Every structure is written in structure tokens, then in C-alpha cells.
Amino acid sequence: MRSQPILPLLLAIRAATATPLYPFRFSPEYAEAQKLADPTYGPIPGESDIYNTYWGLDRPFPGNISGPIFPTECGPPGVDDWTWQNLLSAExxxxxxxxxxxERFSPEDFVAAGLPETTHRRLLEIRNNEAGHLRIFQNQISPTSVKPGSCKYAFPFTEPIGYLALMTVLEISSMAFLTGLVQQPEIAAGRGAMLAIAEVETRHEVWALMDIWKANPFGGPxxxxxxxxxxxLDSTNAFIVPGSCPPENPEFPHPRQRLPGLSAGKDTASLTPGSKISLDFPDPNNQPxxxxxxxxxxVFFHGVLNVSVPIDTSKWPQEEMWVTIPEAFETKGVIVACVADLPGAPTKENIxxxxxxxxxxxxKLATALLHGGAEK
Known part of the structure; x- marks a missing residue:
């Protein structure tokens, strides 16, 4: 059954309660977004080939409709709404x-940079997959909660190799965050949906590793x-243009800790297991x-384990803090590091x-990015 038209429903709720659900914006952009409240509206992921074989540069549905979607029903939010709202905002x-x-780079730009001639077409296909994810995530949020709209984003790339380097970082980072996110939904079907998305993201990552970087895509067991x-997720706020998000969007991510950022210092020579790295907190306005x-x-997370290495904070910030990445780790996949006040960082509050x-x-890409560049 189709949802009721949004405007009459909102007006009826407003009349009955004397308080609006949201300050509905009477504009074509927001009216078009409200059509998305109906999960049967537009191409359906899994049924439409637009999410696989559309080769145009215009934004595919629903990426061409950027406004938030207001609730169409009264009642408490769904038990997993915060999780899906976070995921939709990230998507x-x-x-x-x-x-x-x-849009920025043509097929010829990638070829001129020494990349396979199929690179642009593969990126279009990944873009289409991501549009399908938008629609899947919108439909996972209950009709009693707002479905976040798009912000404006600024990414630090100027040429094809730098763009693909950032793509690799984003895709591999998404694998680490999805392993945590899949633990959040209370509804089993939601965990299954997230696993299905993670499997698609893995294919994107494998393509980049094999075709772009000519690396072994296997990440260990x-x-x-x-x-x-x-x-x-909080680290991706660096790409959001301040003040550009729709005011109706919920906090991203929720709950947000606003922790100090962490990276290896630029004087670090290697990021492989056994290497000694300096710890840097790059935001001068948010220091630990x-x-x-x-x-x-x-605390270094790798595979299903983590290893904690004590650090001496007594002379910081006058002197750098140095630590050795555990030598026992295999040189595969990704390592996630944090600073915590208990071994193993048993809760998020310990970080x-x-x-x-x-x-x-x-x-070699990780080290190149640390030193301000990326090479094929």
C-alpha cells in the first residue's frame, strides 16, 4: 500500500497536535524529497538496472534528490533508526x-595517468551502487524519523592518482567501520542488510587493490x-562543508564523542608491523x-585481535610520543589504532x-599519503 500524500498528512497532524512534526519547507526540492517517503517510489535496488548499468554523468536516483525526508507517521522512532540515520548520512x-x-575526470584523464582504460567506467558502476545504497538506507529508517539529506562536501584531490588514493582510504576504512556498525542493529534483518552492503564494499576495495595498485587483494583470514x-564515522566530518547540512538532519554521527584526531607523525618512515611511529594529534583546537x-x-586493532602498547605521556607535548606497531601482525589488510586509558579499549569511553x-x-601508499603525496 502506498503512503498517504505527505502534505495533507502533515497538515492533519499539525491541526490535531498544534505542533508540527518538522518545519515543512514549501519548496520544489523538499516536496520532491517527500515522494521518497514511499518505498515503492522510483527505481528499486535489486530490481532496476540503473544501479548497475547507467553510464551517464547526471546523478542517478535517489542521488538527484538531496533534501531530507520528513516523518510521515507519529510515534516513537524505530529501535535501529539512529544506526541507519548515521549510515545514510555517511552514504x-x-x-x-x-x-x-x-564529473571531474574523464576516461582519458585516467588513461593519461597510467591507469586502465576501464577505470572511469568502473567508478561509474561504483557510483551507481552507492546510489542504490542511499535508497536501501532510506527505506530502513522508520516513517516516524527524519531521513537525512545531503550536505555539501569538499574532498582534497586535484588529479586522478590522488583521487584514487583517497578512494582506497575511504573504501578500506569503511570495511573497519562496518565490522563495528553491524553489531549495533537490534533487528536481525538489519544486521543481515549491513552484511550484504559490506560484501559489495569489499568488491569495490578488491577492484581498487587489483586494477589500480596491482596489489594482492587478500587481507588475511x-x-x-x-x-x-x-x-x-566522525572522522568523515572533515569532508563536510561547515553549515551546509540541512538543519533537519540529526547529529552525525549520533552519539558523537568529538575525540581528538590521531595520525602518525610526518617523521614516521614506515607504517608496517614492527615500525616505530610518532603519535600526532593534528587538530590544534582538539588536543587530548x-x-x-x-x-x-x-591500542592496535588487526583482524579479530588487538594489542596494547604502553606509551609515555609525561613529556608530551614538549616531546613526541613514539610507539612500535606490534611486530606480530601480518602485513595484510588494515590496522586501526587509538589511544586509550585501559588495555584493549574495552569501551568507547576508554578511548x-x-x-x-x-x-x-x-x-607504500600509506607511507606516501603520510608524506603528502601518492604515486602509482
Whole structure:
């Protein structure tokens, strides 16, 4: 059964309750977005080939409709709505990243950079997949909650190799955050849906590793599990133009800890297991605070395990803090590092800085990005 038309329903609710659900905007953009409240409206992922074989540069549905979708029913939010709202907000960013890439660079640009002639077409196909994810996530949010719209995004790439380097970081980071996110839904079908999306993202990652970087795509017997997905999502706020999100959008991510960022210092020579790295907190306006009576640890997550290494914070910030990446780790997949006040970071509240995502495949790309560039 189709949903009721949104405008009459909102007016009826407003009349009955004397308070609006949301300040409905009478504009063509927002009226068009409200059509998306009906899950049968437009091409349906899994049924329409638009999400696989559309080769145009215009934004595919529903990426061409950027406004938030207001609730169409009264009542409490669904038990997993916050999780799906977080994922939808992140998906808008990923969709826009691919959309900007296929618009900015032509097939000839990629070929001239020494990349396979199929690169642009593969990016279009990934862009189409991400549009399908938008629609899937919109439909997972209950009709009693707002479905976030798109913000404006700015990505730090100027040429094809830099673009594909950032793509690799985003795709491999998504594997780490999805292993945490899939633990959040209370409804089993939601966990299944997230696993299905993660499998598609893995295919994107494997393509980049094999075709672009000529690297072995196998990441060992297990991808890295990082249990605190929202902390990875929070790092993507760096790509959002401040003040550009629709005011109706919920906080992203929710709940948001606003932890200090963490990265290896630029004087680090290698990011492979056994390497000694300096710890850097790049945001001067958000620095960690260390208690002199507390022992802190660099916690490294890799595969299904994590290893904690004590760090000396007593001379920071006058002197850099250095730590060795556990030598026992295989040089595969990705390592996620954070600073915590207990070994293993048993809860998200124990993390005081991070996380940082450290690529192990291709390892040379991770080091190149740390030093300000990317090479084929």
C-alpha cells in the first residue's frame, strides 16, 4: 500500500497536535524529497538496472534528490533508526565522492595517468551502487524519523592518482567501520542488510587493490574488527562543508564523542608491523588531556585481535610520543589504532584519541599519503 500524500498528512497532524512534526519547507526540492517517503517510489535496488548499468554523468536516483525526508507517521522512532540515520548520512558523503570523481575526470584523464582504460567506467558502476545504497538506507529508517539529506562536501584531490588514493582510504576504512556498525542493529534483518552492503564494499576495495595498485587483494583470514563505528564515522566530518547540512538532519554521527584526531607523525618512515611511529594529534583546537596518574596505551586493532602498547605521556607535548606497531601482525589488510586509558579499549569511553586507520595494502601508499603525496 502506498503512503498517504505527505502534505495533507502533515497538515492533519499539525491541526490535531498544534505542533508540527518538522518545519515543512514549501519548496520544489523538499516536496520532491517527500515522494521518497514511499518505498515503492522510483527505481528499486535489486530490481532496476540503473544501479548497475547507467553510464551517464547526471546523478542517478535517489542521488538527484538531496533534501531530507520528513516523518510521515507519529510515534516513537524505530529501535535501529539512529544506526541507519548515521549510515545514510555517511552514504551521502560516499556517493558524492564518486559523483564528483566521475564529473571531474574523464576516461582519458585516467588513461593519461597510467591507469586502465576501464577505470572511469568502473567508478561509474561504483557510483551507481552507492546510489542504490542511499535508497536501501532510506527505506530502513522508520516513517516516524527524519531521513537525512545531503550536505555539501569538499574532498582534497586535484588529479586522478590522488583521487584514487583517497578512494582506497575511504573504501578500506569503511570495511573497519562496518565490522563495528553491524553489531549495533537490534533487528536481525538489519544486521543481515549491513552484511550484504559490506560484501559489495569489499568488491569495490578488491577492484581498487587489483586494477589500480596491482596489489594482492587478500587481507588475511579476517578483516579488522573495530567495535566503535561512530568514531570512524566522525572522522568523515572533515569532508563536510561547515553549515551546509540541512538543519533537519540529526547529529552525525549520533552519539558523537568529538575525540581528538590521531595520525602518525610526518617523521614516521614506515607504517608496517614492527615500525616505530610518532603519535600526532593534528587538530590544534582538539588536543587530548592526559592525567599524570593514569597509564595510557596505544591500542592496535588487526583482524579479530588487538594489542596494547604502553606509551609515555609525561613529556608530551614538549616531546613526541613514539610507539612500535606490534611486530606480530601480518602485513595484510588494515590496522586501526587509538589511544586509550585501559588495555584493549574495552569501551568507547576508554578511548581518548583516534582512531587512525593504517593501510597495510598497499603499504607504500600509506607511507606516501603520510608524506603528502601518492604515486602509482
Amino acid at each position: 551521502w558523503l560516499i556517493f558524492e565522492f564518486y559523483q564528483q570523481g566521475v 579476517s578483516d579488522t574488527i573495530f567495535p566503535y563505528a561512530n568514531e570512524v 588531556i592526559f592525567n599524570n596518574h593514569t597509564v595510557y596505551y596505544a 581518548v584519541a583516534g582512531p587512525a586507520v593504517i593501510l597495510e595494502q598497499p603499504a
